Amino acid sequence: MIHKMEKEVCKDLIIELRSHQNIIGAKGEKIREIREKFNQINITFSELGVKSDKVTIRGPKSDVDACYKYLHRMNEEMKFTNFSVEVPIYNQNHKFIIRKGEANIKKIRDETNTKIDLPARLGRI
16 A cells, blocks of 8 residues: 555646536546546545535556546536626616526527526516
């Protein structure tokens, strides 16, 4: 065990907290695939309740380096393809944007293949 721990390294990678779920995937499917691909390493995200962008990779040096490169590339792709814009809309215009049953928002989401988050108070229009 001591011999194993001597060869073990630890690297931190900074990935935006909002991207952690993309890496983990639905029901942990993506992170499970990554852990199977790099089966000698341990990947940890910030603890529940702690908001941190840090992802820690621990294991044998060659595996940690390979996993680090893989996650770094994945993070760069997410940065390039996933971005967000906040658009302020006056209260009096909410009803025109959303419509009954969020019909307009659903149509915009479908046509543009985007994710649109509405503040909780807007969803009741």
